[in-house]
Amino acid sequence: MRKLLRHGLASKVLALLMCALILPAQARVIPDLYEVVEAVPSRGAMDRASASSRGLERVFVRVTGDATIGDNPQLKTVLERAQQYLQxxxxxxxxxxxxxxxxxxxxxxxxxxHTLGLPMWPNNRPATLVWVAVDTLQQGRSALREEQYPELYAALEAMALERGLPVDFPVMDLNDQRNMPLGNLWALDERAAERASVRYGPDATLMGRLLEVSGERWQASWLLIHGGRSYAFDASGTSLEEVALRGIDEAANLMAQRYAVRPSGDSGPRGTVIVEISGIDSFADYTEASAYLQGLAQVSSADLLSVDSDRMRLALTTSATLQKLRDALALNRKLEAGADSDPIDLTGYRAPLGSADNPLHYRWH
Known part of the structure; x- marks a missing residue:
């Protein structure tokens, strides 16, 4: 997690970077899902065992996307043997x-x-840009800046790390202030968010307005925009930090609900989805595209069916719903989804989307 577009870059490099950022963002792979730090009173074996149990529970929260996974009775014996899972x-x-x-x-x-049949949230996750406005009794309304609230920024990044959600924050320079006026941010204006976020190329945008109602009462409204959908939710609490952290927490819950899959099949038995990819101009393209599909957590196998000119057709074996599979494929910016043809023959039969007669169409870039 980091601030983007730091000042001091050479203008030519910055121009190239800005051109690249206009492209749809690719999901960010989280490398440290399995690493945690626990405060301990001593180096003793009992304290290490207790810390290992707490740490492994945190890892399961990140991996499954379920913040309440520690309450699962199936996990109790695993947590008791946490040190067996240490590297x-x-x-x-x-x-x-x-x-x-x-x-x-x-x-x-x-x-x-897999053994316990828990959901698995793959580690390639949507990078989320966070815009926040704050209205306090003493200082009034303003856009959240790191210089004003360094401790809150640190807490937000810590929560994002805890949930395994990659987040970035706008630098709030003159460009950001022009593209995202305070009034639009407070109104949770989706069009303004789309316009202002172009320079960062996020996979998702999270907007929040945090209002101090009284000395110990805060209210917040949040809007998560991702994949053509919008999710609104509210939060209340006794501090600015509490309602701010709930925004990150709930955004992670929503992302996990959309992308997490159960290894045993959260949507029934395994099925086959036919995918046709055009733009395969070289063996390197073929290798990269095939490796990407094989590596998806939603896909147990990707079998090549045919190659014709720059097109290849594959059969993906999956237990995920068709929509979850398409959501996962949308996270790779090299895959551009084509329009669904939904062909109907003379008898009125409608070929199912993802079938051999009506495959999912993508173009490789």
Whole structure:
């Protein structure tokens, strides 16, 4: 997680970067889902075991996308044996506090997710741009800036890391202020969000307005915009930080609901979806596209059916719903979805989308 478009870049490099950012963003792979840090009172074995259990629960929250997964009785025995899933650990000390850095084995955790039939949220996740406006009793209304609220920014990034949701924040320079006027941000204006977010190329946009009602009462309205859909939700609490963190937390819940799949099939038995990809101009394109499809958590196998000129047709075996599969494919900016043809023959038969007679169409860039 980082601030984007830092100042000081050479103008030529910046221009090239801006051109690249106009393209649809590609999902960001989260590399540290399986690494956590726990505060511990000592280096003793009991404290290490307790911290390992807490840390593994946090990992399961990130991997499944389910913030309440720790309440699952199936997970209790796994958490009790948390140290069996460790790849390594080390200690550090800061301000007289001892910390235990834990690294868990991704394959071992994934195997347990599969065994227990838990949802799996793949680690290629939508990068989310966060715009926030704050209205306080003393200072009035303003767009949230890191310089004004450094501790809140740190808390938001920590929550995003905890949930495994990649987030970025606008730099709020003159361009951002012009493209996202404060009034539009407070109104949670979707058109303004689309216009102002172009320079960052996010997969999703999260807008929030946080209102101080009284000294110990805050209210917030949030809007998550992603994949042609909008999700509105509210939050209330006793502090600015509380209602702000709930925005990140609920955004992660919504993303996980959209992209998480159960290894055993959260939508019934496995089925086959036919996909046709054009724009395959070289063996490198073929290799990259095939490897990408094979690596999708929603796909158990991708079998090549035919190659014709620059087109290849594949059969994807999946237990995910067709919509979840299409959502996952939409996260790769090299795949541009074509229009659904939905052909109907003379008898009135409508070929199902994703069938051999009506495959999903994409173009590789």
């Amino acid at each position: 390594g650990y080390r200690y550090t000390r800061e301000d007289n506090q001892l910390y235990l850095h834990l690294s868990f084995d991704p394959q071992a955790v994934s195997d347990q997710v």
